[in-house]
Structures are given as C-alpha cells and as structure tokens.
Amino acid sequence: MSRPLTRPDALATELRNARRPRGLSIATLAVEAGVSPRLISEFEQGKRSNVSLETALRLLSLVGVSLRLSDAAGRAADPHRPALRTFGRHLRRGARGGTAGATR
Numbered sequence: 001m002s003r004p005l006t007r008p009d010a011l012a013t014e015l016r017n018a019r020r021p022r023g024l025s026i027a028t029l030a031v032e033a034g035v036s037p038r039l040i041s042e043f044e045q046g047k048r049s050n051v052s053l054e055t056a057l058r059l060l061s062l063v064g065v066s067l068r069l070s071d072a073a074g075r076a077a078d079p080h081r082p083a084l085r086t087f088g089r090h091l092r093r094g095a096r097g098g099t100a101g102a103t104r
Contacts, residue, residue: 009046011056016044018063033059 019029026044030037035055042048043056057067070076 011051011060012043012046014065015040015056015059015063018060018065019044022063024063029059029062032062035059 019026026037026040030040033040033055039048039051039055040059043051043059060067068076
C-alpha cells in the first residue's frame with residue numbers, strides 16, 4: 001500500500017505505526033539501528049526535529065517501510081540530488097511541491 005506523506009510528522013508516524021504491531025520495542029530498534037532509544041522516542045513523539053533523513057530511512061527500513069520520493073510532477077526523484085539532502089527538513093516544516101510515499 002502506498003500513500004503520500006505530506007504532514008510534518010509523517011515519517012515519525014509511519015515509524016510508530018509500523019513498529020508497534022511488530023512488537024518491536026524502542027530499545028530493540030535502537031540497538032538494531034545504532035541510535036539511542038531517546039532519539040527514537042522523541043522522534044516518534046514529534047519532540048525531535050533534527051533526525052537526519054538517513055537515520056529516518058534506516059529506522060523505517062528496519063520496520064519494513066520503504067519510501068518512494070517524487071517531484072511535484074509525480075516523477076521519481078533522484079535520491080542523489082543535493083536538494084534531497086534537505087528533504088527531511090522541508091517535510092518537517094510541511095513544505096509543498098514534492099511528496100514521499102510510504103509502502104509497507
């Protein structure tokens with residue numbers, strides 16, 4: 001199932017919604033991802049806005065969620081384009097113009 005992620009907290013919501021049904025604790029996910037449990041907890045609660053896109057993608061991958069990035073015209077975005085380095089920051093601010101679709 002694929003759907004657009006447009007809300008600032010969309011990545012954190014996807015992470016929480018995929019982690020809980022799997023019975024995966026924050027502590028276990030943190031060990032697997034190589035990050036602190038506090039980072040995951042604060043990210044899921046919307047209290048941490050400085051999580052890098054790389055870290056968010058690693059966490060999502062570990063819970064079985066993948067993302068497909070597209071530009072405003074719906075074309076697949078090149079993940080190596082420098083503009084995508086700031087994607088997470090723009091998504092958190094609720095910027096428009098491009099989308100990410102989550103797939104579980």
